Amino acid sequence: MSAQPLIRSHDVTRRFGAVEALGPLSLHGARGEFVSIVGPSGCGKSTMLEIVGGLQRPDSGSVFVAGVPLEGPRDETAIVFQDSATLPWRTVLDNVAFSLEARGVARDERRDIARRGLETVGLAAFAAHYPAQLSGGMRQRVALARALVTEPDLILADEPFGALDEQTRLLMSDELLAVVDRLGCGVLFITHSIQEAVLLSDRILVMSARPGRIVDEITVPLERPRTSEVLSSTAAAECVSRIWALIRREAQVAMQGAS
Ligand SMILES: Nc1ncnc2c1ncn2[C@@H]1O[C@H](COP(=O)(O)OP(=O)(O)OP(=O)(O)O)[C@@H](O)[C@H]1O
C-alpha cells in the first residue's frame, strides 16, 4: 500500500441553521486504503461524505483530494449514496453506462464496460430490464456498478449495502474487495454494520454523537486479500466487540441528546 495521501481534511465543520452537524473533523486516507466510518445515526456521516465528494462546502476547515484543494465534484471520484437513485426511463445497462456517457466514452465501448460492470454485481441477466422491474437491493447493485465502471481513484460509499439481505451483502462485499484491489483506489465507506466495517477496512473511524468528530480509530488486524470467511476468525470477532463497545457509548449519548 502506498503512503501517498489521497484525502486529507482538517478541522471541517458544518452547521444547518441552529444544528451543529459536524466537527471539527479531521481525517485522511491513502491510495489503496479502505477506510470506514461508523457512528450513531444523525452524527454527520453523510454530511462528511458529501463534503469529501465536493457536493457540499464545509463552513470552515479544509479538504484536499489528490493533493488539490477541493472546489467541487471530481470526475475521478465515484459516489454511491445511501439511497442511490436509478434513472427509471433507462434500462439497467444504460443506467450503468450513464456515468461513462458523462465522461465522453463512445457508445459501444460504454455498453461493453457496463455489461462487465453488471456481471460484477450479478445482474448481467437484467441488462434490458428497467429499474421498476428490479427489487430495491438489485437497484442498489445497479448504482454500485455505475460507480465502479468509471474506474475511480476514490470511491465514497454511503451505506451502499444497506438495502441488501445478509447473503447478498456478503457476496457484494467480496466483489467490492476484489474491484478495489484491482483498481488500487482509496475508499471512504459509511456503514451501520460493524462486521461489514471489519471485513472491508484497513482502518475504522468511530464518530461521536452530533456534532460528529472522530473519537477513535482502529486498525483492522486482518491479512489481505480477504473474503467474508475471515469474519469467523477470533481476531475479527475481537475487533467487532471492541468497536461495538466504543459505538455503544456514542449511541447512548446520541439517544439522550435526541430526547
Ligand atoms: N440539508 C440539511 N438541512 C438541514 N439539516 C441537515 C441537512 N443535512 C443533514 N442535516 C442534519 O445534520 C445532522 C447530520 O446528518 P447526516 O445525514 O450527516 O447524519 P448521518 O450520520 O449520515 O445519519 P444516518 O446514520 O442516520 O444516515 C442531522 O442532525 C441532520 O438532521
Ligand SMILES: [Mg+2]
Ligand atoms: Mg447518513
